[in-house]
Amino acid sequence: MTEFLRLDGVLVVGAGLAGLSAALAAAPRRTLVLSPVPLGEGCASSWAQGGMAAALSADDSPELHAADTLAAGAGLCDPEAVDILTREGPAAVRALAALGAPFDRRPGGGFAQSLEAAHSRARVARVGGDGAGAAIMKAVIAEVRRSPHIEIREGARVTALIQDHGGRILGALAWLGGRLIEIRAAATVLATGGLGGLYAVTTNPAAARGEGLALAWRVGAEIVDPEFVQFHPTALDVGIDPAPLATEALRGEGARLVNVSGAPVVDHPLADLAPRDVVARAIAAEIARGGRVFLDAREAVGDAFPREFPAVFAACRAAGLDPRMQLMPVAPAAHYHMGGIAADAHGRTTLVGLFAVGEVASSGVHGANRLASNSLLEAAVFGRRAGEAAREEIADGGRALEAAAAPELPSETLAELRRRMTADAGVRRDAAGLSRLIDWIGGAERAHGPALPLVAARLVAEAALARRESRGGHFRADFPDVYEHPAHTRLVLAKKARAA
Ligand SMILES: Cc1cc2nc3c(=O)[nH]c(=O)nc-3n(C[C@H](O)[C@H](O)[C@H](O)COP(=O)(O)OP(=O)(O)OC[C@H]3O[C@@H](n4cnc5c(N)ncnc54)[C@H](O)[C@@H]3O)c2cc1C
Numbered sequence: 001m002t003e004f005l006r007l008d009g010v011l012v013v014g015a016g017l018a019g020l021s022a023a024l025a026a027a028p029r030r031t032l033v034l035s036p037v038p039l040g041e042g043c044a045s046s047w048a049q050g051g052m053a054a055a056l057s058a059d060d061s062p063e064l065h066a067a068d069t070l071a072a073g074a075g076l077c078d079p080e081a082v083d084i085l086t087r088e089g090p091a092a093v094r095a096l097a098a099l100g101a102p103f104d105r106r107p108g109g110g111f112a113q114s115l116e117a118a119h120s121r122a123r124v125a126r127v128g129g130d131g132a133g134a135a136i137m138k139a140v141i142a143e144v145r146r147s148p149h150i151e152i153r154e155g156a157r158v159t160a161l162i163q164d165h166g167g168r169i170l171g172a173l174a175w176l177g178g179r180l181i182e183i184r185a186a187a188t189v190l191a192t193g194g195l196g197g198l199y200a201v202t203t204n205p206a207a208a209r210g211e212g213l214a215l216a217w218r219v220g221a222e223i224v225d226p227e228f229v230q231f232h233p234t235a236l237d238v239g240i241d242p243a244p245l246a247t248e249a250l251r252g253e254g255a256r257l258v259n260v261s262g263a264p265v266v267d268h269p270l271a272d273l274a275p276r277d278v279v280a281r282a283i284a285a286e287i288a289r290g291g292r293v294f295l296d297a298r299e300a301v302g303d304a305f306p307r308e309f310p311a312v313f314a315a316c317r318a319a320g321l322d323p324r325m326q327l328m329p330v331a332p333a334a335h336y337h338m339g340g341i342a343a344d345a346h347g348r349t350t351l352v353g354l355f356a357v358g359e360v361a362s363s364g365v366h367g368a369n370r371l372a373s374n375s376l377l378e379a380a381v382f383g384r385r386a387g388e389a390a391r392e393e394i395a396d397g398g399r400a401l402e403a404a405a406a407p408e409l410p411s412e413t414l415a416e417l418r419r420r421m422t423a424d425a426g427v428r429r430d431a432a433g434l435s436r437l438i439d440w441i442g443g444a445e446r447a448h449g450p451a452l453p454l455v456a457a458r459l460v461a462e463a464a465l466a467r468r469e470s471r472g473g474h475f476r477a478d479f480p481d482v483y484e485h486p487a488h489t490r491l492v493l494a495k496k497a498r499a500a
Helices: 017-025 062-072 079-099 132-146 211-218 248-252 276-288 302-308 310-318 375-390 411-424 431-448 452-466 495-499
Strands: 003-013 031-035 150-154 156-163 169-176 179-190 229-236 256-259 293-296 328-337 340-342 354-356
Touching: 003 017, 003 169, 017 031, 017 132, 017 375, 031 156, 062 079, 079 132, 079 375, 132 150, 132 375, 156 179, 156 211, 179 211, 179 375, 211 340, 211 354, 211 452, 229 248, 229 276, 229 310, 256 276, 276 293, 276 328, 302 310, 340 354, 354 375, 411 431, 411 452, 431 452
Parallel strands: 003 031, 003 179, 031 150, 179 354
Antiparallel strands: 156 169, 169 179, 229 328, 256 293, 293 328
């Protein structure tokens, strides 16, 4: 039997940086945060290594940061959203520092900042080298626990949204300790993260399976550009799931990508330091030919490895590998989802009562490709904006349509879906592979019903098939050119299909 909880306030689904930023900003309105696991665990926010990009130094400006962001987005960013992100960025980083996030400092007290790929300035505020995400989340979680307006339910996973006849969202249906609970709220904020977990090779936590995207799609919210997935070229291919990152900084230090014969893999003037998508495609092509690709850091890093790259060293050791003396096998991994639920500058979706923030949203800041370290910033800036807007929503006593829990996917079917997503909707895509994948998803839907991972995977695959060009994170081997005029994919489930 379904239990019932009426909350005259804000329901936040997901407890990464986006969800918790929204929850804090919703004060003093009563706010309930749902997280499938204990706070701080199982979210990409805690795993972020590099840090947060923001124009914090004298030689930088929001305009320069915006220009780099727009260039990375390959014609599909929303300039107004980028303007908000880059202008409000410095204050967002300072606010996190004020909460206690221990950003690295320069001798004079200013923020120490790293230079990352495609940034024209060193603007990534970091913590202890590669520990930004965990340290920021620790500070934010402490503030959340101190906030009297916030209640947290751990072990809660949302399986459907509740809607009235007019389309307004009235709350959510969640699994909590084996029981199904119907939660009514004035505003529902989806902050469920990305969908890398739909791929066999990913850097994302297992919970990142596009469930928020699928929940919103099923009730008729607009979805934008789901085909744009960013692949990190060098995840460690050592049988660990999710795959640990072998940071770009290793190649920056001179580590080389080689095939089994020791020959270079990337054919580009910038060689192994070419743009991420170029390197990812070169590695994927070698693997598709039946080869393997390795990162050789023996000479370039050698004995300094444990000191310079402690996180990567620990991951290698866990896999029984010593990168001071051995080659590291690498493969491209699904890393970030640029597309998502259409959301305005206050996180409002196309459905009244429903907000979306962070990686699950398409706020317009990333376009077809994300600029490195812009996503934690997006989570903080737009999370705050969404929380402030959500706290103003007035509860609606409207009659709810019946909502049913989405079917679960058997684990062997999920594993097969992940293999097929990596093979057919990965770094290199073509019509034959995408059509094969869509047919398989259709069969799995007939066998298991509209399980959320299948719904999200179908959105990616169908949009990738329809986009007959190569842009940003989306590469079509059969359509390598770009359209003359950049265009978004905009998708809404037909009302008839929703009722079915
Ligand atoms: C290894 C790694 C390194 C990265 N490094 C950086 C970096 O240096 N800088 C940067 O800017 N970005 C980085 N990113 C990307 C960045 O971490 C994410 O884009 C960002 O943290 C997303 O925040 P979020 O709050 O939207 O999602 P998340 O932090 O992933 O949180 C999502 C939450 O939703 C929950 N959830 C999911 N489904 C449900 C459901 N059905 N019901 C209830 N809850 C649900 C999850 O359990 C989780 O709590 C990195 C990502 C990875 C994986």
